[in-house]
Amino acid sequence: MNFKTLLASTAIAATATTGALAGKADDTLKMAFQRELESVDIYYNSAREGILLARALWDSLLYRDPVSGEYKGNLATEWTWVDDVTLELKLREGVTFHNGEPFNADDVVYTVNYVTNPDSNVKVVKNVSWMDHAEKVDDYTVRIILKAPFPPAEEFLAGPVVIYPNEYYEEVGPAGMALKPIGTGPYKMAELEPGKHYLLELNDNYFGGPKGKGSIGKIDIETIPDINTQVAELFNGELDYLWNVPADQTEKLDGLGKYNVENAQAMRIGYIAMDAAGSVDPEGPMTNKLVRQAIYHAIDRQAIVDALVKGSSIVVNSACAPIQFGCEQDLTSYDYDPEKAKALLAEAGYPDGFEIDFYAYRNRPYAEAMMGFLNEVGITTNFNYLKYAALREKRTKDEVAISFQTWGSYSLADASAITGEFFTGGVLDDAMDAEVIDWIKEADSTGDKEKRKGLYSKALKKIADEAYWVPLWTYNVNYVMSPDVAYTPTNDEIVRFFDISWN
Amino acid sequence: MTDTTTELEPVVTATDQSKPLTPRQAMVRRALRHKGLLFGSAVILAIVFIAVFAPFLTEHDPFKQSLLARMKPPVFMGGDENHVLGTDALGRDYWARLAYGARISLMIGLLAAVISGLIGSTMGIMAGYFGGRVDTVVTFLINVRLAMPVVLVALAVVALFGGSLMVVVSVLGLLLWDRFAVVLRSATMQVRKQEYVAAAEVLGASLPRILIKDILPNVMNHLIVIFTLEMAHAIILEAALSFLGLGVQPPTPSWGLMISEGKEMLLFEPWMITIPGIALFLLVLAINMMGDGIRDVTAPEGRN
């Protein structure tokens, strides 16, 4: 057997026929989802894919310009705070839903009141639970009443809170919406097989607004779980647009010089969570600040970013994504210094290191690389790679002393979306630091931007000093497109179909 | 009566050379002529050798990563001598991982086959020997087992308990006993009908004695053949679990895991999946060929 020929025969780089055969010709952009989306109804899914479709099918009241970060009117044209908990919005006139139903205050009121009703059991409660209810002022004016002052309200109104047609939704409910979604968005759903296939069509009656009208006629989305198969279909010209391509493949595809490769940061950050509060083991090594600092020093985060994460990712030192509001950057950081790590371990009473179970649920190679670094300083790790649900359950049962986690903050550019989740004394709070809890809770309910910033800064500084987490890096998303496709990705992991165009 | 004094059948003498060989001699002779068996055994011996002497065959540590030397190609693809088979996505030496990985894959195959063999052959022999209700119960259990979609159940269990080597081995062992039970049940039934078993019973042999002396040796060839088949089966199933991300845990260098990791770069660095793929293929091929060979060689002795 000629080993080399065998290898060569399976290597495609040299012989691959470049695709881009279909697509532009019939004005259909073909792309793939990697996993099955449970429901198109945005209030009943928690997946990234759902957000993508939601942005195309529906509109929210406000719109955040992904480049400037500025909030613009979308379905609402003006909005003013009546008081701390009352927001009055003027609605855009002349907008119709895909089924012809006109858009007005009733839709907004219905939607807000529906999703905030606990009986509706929306999936991501956090997205809507800050609102209490909505009131109609006149046909094109509504008021949204908050439960309590909520500084990032505009961010949420520009993101997950989209407006449903009241009559239609009343009639079909979430199940009907999942099979035949109706919105005001720049695209409408032409065909849908749940979890498998979606065909979006340009909405000719789109009102425009800050999103702008889309330019591509049809967007055809298949679910293809295997990334190799996706790349194969890109080669075959069966796909025009890949999204979330792993770094190594992206580099190679870029190297072929035939594809349009883009990279953008995501709001997701990686971090190592450690049982500082001792809820897993009050005597465990993780309760010792020196050990946590040693772990910090032991891992060469920059090397992992350079070798594995790549793209536009950067090492972070703060327990939040740098683009989030209030994410303090000027705080204690710990260099890669294995000798210091060993010294700290010795000082903490572990001159020979210790053995511990290390958990992770995604990015196995990153986790393996970190374990490699930990092993170097004498911390022997037993790897447990679990499904997200299983790992989360273990964490809530206080069985995980150290794990590699990530958090995407629902693409909300506000530090509350991450600190509020993990440092406010909930079951996933490993630090249980009373001071930090107070600061963050206060920040989350304060309207004053500067005051909030100060509170987050204090909290984040203490988190860094105490080394409650080891913040790792920001994530990035790779986009590989056929040369016919033009798209400039933004830093929030969201593909805006209406911003894609043909070259 | 002219010739009744002549022995029609010559009395056997111990030195008579024209008489057939002992079963063992005959088996060895057939084995030495069986190409598949020889090939299979040779490959397995080679892999066992690599597994046992892995530390002497490479100076690299299979766990030692080097993020600056990732995915170096093997020497025949233009790589350097230091990493004969290149390095993986974390810069670990591929040859070292392959060599140490042989231990894991062999161990998974052996242990899973031992567990399933113990369960399945006990059930099969009991059912075949006693028949009746025991047989009914065992047959029912075999049916239940066969009706369970094995890959799904294995996946679900590994997803639940995590993919430690012990869990994977136990799950495979607990799921793959059906063929042992089916084959040994019918083989035991065959042997049970033989008159030498009845003779042993009449001669007062106890049940364990009959099982050990008369049944077991005569179903042993089936047992060995199924053992090899299931060993191969377990190895390939573990690889499939690894492929789906639920095999043994990294950084353990199992071949299935290496394939799963190499899969990521299938289209660009095909050697990464091909090297462990071929290793796995060869191992399973060799085990199967050995199994086939053993079956041919130990086939019931010809009745003249």
Place this chain on the structure above:
Amino acid sequence: MSTPILSILNLTVDLPKGGDRPFAVQDLSLTIAPKEIVCIVGESGSGKSITSFTTMGLLPKALTPSTGEVVFDGKDLLKVGADEHAKMRGSQMAMVFQEPMSALNPCYTVGDQIEEMFQEHTSLPKAERKARTMTLLEEVHLPEPARIYSSYPHQLSGGQRQRIVIAMALALDPKLLIADEPTTALDLSTQAQILHLFKELREKHDAGIMFVTHDFDVVAEIADRVVVMQHGQIVEEGTAEEVLNRPRHPYTRLLIDAVPRRTRDQRDLGDGEAMLKVEGLNKTYHIPGSMFKKARDVHACKDINFKVRPGETLGIVGESGSGKSTLVKCLIRLEDPDDGSVWVEGKNIAGYSRKGLHPYRKMIQIVFQDPYGSLNPRRTIGDQLVEGPVNFGANRADAMEKARELMRIVRLDPDALNRYPNQFSGGQRQRICIARALMVEPKVLIADEAVSALDVSVQKEVLKLLNEIRDRMGLTVLFITHDLRVAAQVCDNLIVMQKGEIVERGTVDQVFGAPSHAYTRMLLDAQPGKGWEVPDVSKLPPVTV
């Protein structure tokens, strides 16, 4: 004699290299004329079947005819092509095989399988084919031809199946009919009917019949001419009358001498207490149904009573299904009788639990029919011989010493104890089995069809050995057999069983001389070669070869 339909001239068929002899048959010549039954007689391995297979062109690939010719109807069959030979098969020459149970394809009705002959070799229309088939079924005396026509083989008995095979062979009125041990697998009564059928065929058809057999009684029953084979060669040939009564070749004489005599000297057994007494033994099997069959009960033994004195040989005779095997299994407690008692030396061994039975197991020992299945191929002879004594608490070394002694008694080399069963012939294995049974010093020895699978010459030796041992050790022997000749020769008293019941009992002379039950009479009547008085070869003139 008319022109022969088949003449074989100097035929030699080679065996593959490495066998124990170079030729399967060597330099063989014989002729068969129309309306003539030629019997080819020989023991296993004599090459008698090879001759018939060569003629039919059905030799296994490993065997090739090297020289000679087989002239059939003016053509040398060794020279015709495979296709032409195939066309002649069935239409001009036909064959009937030994094993009727497996000679028919289980998937098709027997009617289809007979009709296939017409389909293959003629262009008759369907209706005509069926009519001819029905005629054939009648000719071979099958009852209800219409029902049989649409039956599958498994719905018919062995005898009926053999008639189907014969009907198939006769379908196209072949010139040559070859029958290879066609009655060997059949019960006595069925055998008689089939042999009768062959005689009828000789009268009605013109075919020459080549009849291969090992049984001189069958030869005596139907042969016109006889050919005796040994080691692939013809040693004697002649008319049936000549060969049977005045054999000239030593081998023929040896074979004929080995045929058991129908009479024996009466022995005086005295009036000893019964060594073995069976009272009121019953056994019913429940046959559970399968998906498509109903469950049913089979009463295999009904109220069996008999006793045997020390040193006596009691023959138990019956056809298959008579219940004799079940009786044996109950005696050695491989099966538990439903009720009744089995007394040995004052102990009712039927009454013990399996566990309690252990010490008494050794009192009754058995030698089975199949010399190949009754020794464990994976254990040495010595290991298997010492098994019994060791199970009953003996020390292994002592047992081994005893095994050596018994090997000598059964006339085998004691040094062969470390060998495996496959190194022994069938007759030798039966001797080993006898030795094994004797290792535990039983009171009663059961010989369950112990010589049925053996060639006649070997059979004779084993029977002789059994008698010797019985006398030497004072054993009580139960001799189970379907062969009346053998029973007559070795037994003192006989029991005849039919459908689970004893229908006749008495001394050999009483049973054979004045049978009281119709079934016994039928059995005696069915014996082939009744008219042939086996000659005393020692009184024949010396051999002139």
Place this chain on the structure above:
Amino acid sequence: MLMFILKRLGLALLVALTVSAISFSLLFLAGDPAVAIAGENASQQDIAAINERFGFDRPLPIQYLDWLRNAVQGDLGMSWYFDLPVTELIADRLSVTMRLGLSAITFALVLAIPMGVAAAARPNSLIDRAALLISVVGQAIPSFWFGLILVVIFSINLGLVPASGNETWRHFILPTVVLGYYATPAIMRLTRAGMIEVLSADYIRTARAKGLGTRKIMFKHALRNAIIPVVSLAAVQMGFMLGGSIVVESIFALHGAGYLAWESISRNDLPTMQALILIFSTFYIFFTFLADVLNAWLDPRLRVS
């Protein structure tokens, strides 16, 4: 007769019940279902709400009996992930898997039986060796590796067939080959062994003595008998393939039941998992029953006399 069919059905039911009970208890031990329903981005608040709504705090046997009662009425529950009735969800996916399974078993039979027959007709000939090679390679080649290689060669390099999806028959070619090849060795070996055994049977000798031609002997007389165990094996293989097409479906992006099952494991979509295991085992039971019926038709010995 009726009794036996009823008995047989009763047994099948008992098997299915046992399988479902085992899988139910296994699955419900697997992680907190509420977390699974909530998804990766859910907060603790969301999870608590779900836990209450679905009643996961009840004892396991009660949850199982509940499920069973509904299942008997044809209600397999709602998929926690899709929020669709499980029956609806599975019906859709099952058709893909059935199509794949049927074409794969057809492929396997069409490849394996003729080769097995040819190999048996001439043992040790070239064709026998080729058949042996195909079967040992088939046993040893991991199907995921084989699948990926086929994609690279036939889809990317040669561009002959699509790599993913299930729209047209052409999409099924590669998956059929991969899945079918997996079942081929066993079927081929059994055909070969069966043919060799049957060819040495007495009734084949009878057929030859009747002067029948080779083809008639091989196909009418020998194959008819040798095929009987193959039918049973094919049924078992078919059952395995339906449950074992996970890898193939995930490589070729076929949205079948196997892939759904695999995804459901990672999503802890227990009602779907549970229903799939029940359905797969029912299929297995159904196919083996079908094989028994087919065999009764093929082999008169199994029929009512």
